[in-house]
Amino acid sequence: MRRGKNWWRVIGAVVVGSVVLAGPVSAQEELDEAAVEKVVSGYADKAGYPGIVVAITKGDRVLHTGGYGRDSAGEAVTGTTLMPIASVSKSFTALAVMQLAEADKVKLDSPVRDYLPDFRISDSRGARVTVRELLNQTSGITDRTLPEKSLPQPDSLAGTVSRARAATLAVEPGTQHFYTNTNYHLAARLVEVVSGEPFADYLQRHVFEPAGMQATTTIDQTPRDLPSGLRKGHVYAYGASIAATEPKRFVGGSDGVLTTASDLAQWLIVQNGSGVAANGTRLLSDAGVKAMHTSSDRRWTYGMGWDTDQKGRVHHSGIWFTYSAQALLLPDGHGIAVVGNSGVGLANEGIGQLAEELAVLVEGGEPSSGAPVRLIVDLVLGALTLLSVFLGIRNLRRSRAWAVRFRDAPAWRLAPRLLPRLVPLALLVSLPNLIGLLFGGGRDVTFVQLCYYSIALIAWTSVAAVLNVGVLATRVTLLVRLRRSAADVPEPSAPAQEALTG
Structure with a gap:
């Protein structure tokens, strides 16, 4: 009996040694599709989302892309259904500016006025606002000093520069973080002027196509520029989701990118791959990507088109009034993107909670489903x-x-x-x-x-x-x-x- 026990000890030691030599076994090399569907369906039911798309990656691999539920026309949502990603679009604008910076066409710490001569605001301190401060959301312009949704909506990015002339600064440039779409309208116009290409064309040639995002596009104004392939999103009331057209807003550069779950997976790979796409194309240097993902000052957490949390995770939310989105990059190399066809509302500040639940799932935990x-x-x-x-x-x-x-x-x-x-x-x-x-x-x-x-x-x-x-x-x-x-x-x-x- 004692000899048998010794044999089991030897076998156990061999097994343990093999595991140590081989390294840890990842339970998430292959994602459980049924588990993902359970998490998404449970969230959709409790939060009132008729349709949701999901993209999950690990390093340079696509683990999952798919759609769940229905769109406002009653058709099934799939991994190729076109969806707006709202303010997650800011990460694309930031990358475009960073590309120009790495090509020595833009200096991040130079005044915006060096590249946009028409940039004038009703505050003398505006002459000191730098390109980096636009991307960091630290220009000093706020929604209170320039109420961009309440004012007449411009027709083009050039019009946003003209509209900004009414702006004042809440603080000295570079001293506080205030999130406003205006900063990214101006950044997108800078891309146009410096590159000599319309912003949409620049993104298509230098970002979308190199990243392998074949179905992705960007628009300037809702609902004017919405393509026929994009279905109406929804508003929510008393348990019912009601199809609604997005109200008139200027979204170019700030929240105008329309894409699919399949294309979002490619974008996550670029971000977690140090600027290299799944097809091997480099869009930005490793240092450039890290700069986008990292705050330049301890007083705020926002980098350039991305935010960070206390767990070291990089993320950005996106909110339309009829859609909402979230992108989340985990330290272990996982990337998660979700988009839902219902807007932000009271007691529902976006679809970010679903990204959190999926993060728990891919890390081997058990997602919890809360109350509706x-x-x-x-x-x-x-x-x-x-x-x-x-x-x-x-x-x-x-x-x-x-x-x-x-x-x-x-x-x-x-x-x-x-x-x-x-x-x-x-x-x-x-x-x-x-x-x-x-x-x-x-x-x-x-x-x-x-x-x-x-x-x-x-x-x-x-x-x-x-x-x-x-x-x-x-x-x-x-x-x-x-x-x-x-x-x-x-x-x-x-x-x-x-x-x-x-």
Whole structure:
């Protein structure tokens, strides 16, 4: 019996030694397609995404590309379905600028005005803004100093330079990070001027084609430039996904790239391959890619077209009002990209959580599926809307009794009872700024775009505002009538008074 145990020990030692010599065995060399589908389907159900595309890579290998669900026309979403990647597009613009820098056509620390002579803003400090500061989002221009969504939308990249003349700087250039699309509109225009090619043509010839991204393109303005092959995305309300056209916005250079899961896989390989595409073409040097992925200052985490997190992962989110996207590069060489055909909204700040769950999966963990928060929030808002309707109707019906009660009350007693009725209206009017500050970090958003963001929130605040203003107007009108009626009653004559008192 003891001899048998010794043999097992010898065999065990041989096995262990073999494993050590061979190196660790990766459980993720081949991805479990069923596991990916389970994670994506579970996320789509809880977050309200009708269709999602996914790309997963490891080093220079494509582990998975695919589509799940349906588009707004009811057709199946596949790995070749065209999708906008929104602000993930900034990584393409940054790479284009870096290519020009490596070709000695641009110096990153030179003023933007050296390359864009028409670049003038309403702040003398603008002359010091550098190319690097545009890419780092540290120019000092913010959505508050130039509300790019609220202003008239330009027709071209040249128009964005003209529009920027109204900008001021929130801080000294290079001292703080403020995310705004304007910086990347200007960077894309710089590519046009320096290269002598339209921005879309430059990306096609120097980025998309060398990277092997055959189906990828870029546009300047939505919905004007959207190709026929791109289906409408969706907005979300009370558990339903509603097909909607993206509102008018200028997206060139900032969030205008349209691509597929298959092409996104090639882009992930370029990023994790030190600038070399799967076909062996070098788009950028290793040092250039590292510079894009790394913040130039410890005060912020944003590099050039990419951000980093505390785990050392490189990422960038993308948000349209009808689509959302996320790209994530893991330290172990995995790349993950996801795009969903539903926009950002209240309790759903994009599709990034799905990328996180897939990251857990490829690292050998067990992704956790949370509660459908988006649906819960909308149902709560729906309940508040119904409550507002009930209270509003009840208060309207009680308006005459209220007016009789306070017919003779002085103004100082009426004001505290009437003025609070204006609070819902004030909330409705201030919502764009409030949402921009609370959930967008100071980003600009219009009221129309806010309707895309949360139909349920707009419905509640609108109903509450209308009913409360209605109650206020009704009560004031009845009060005025009652006081006028009292004033119109004639004073009794002297004989009548004597009769009444005698």
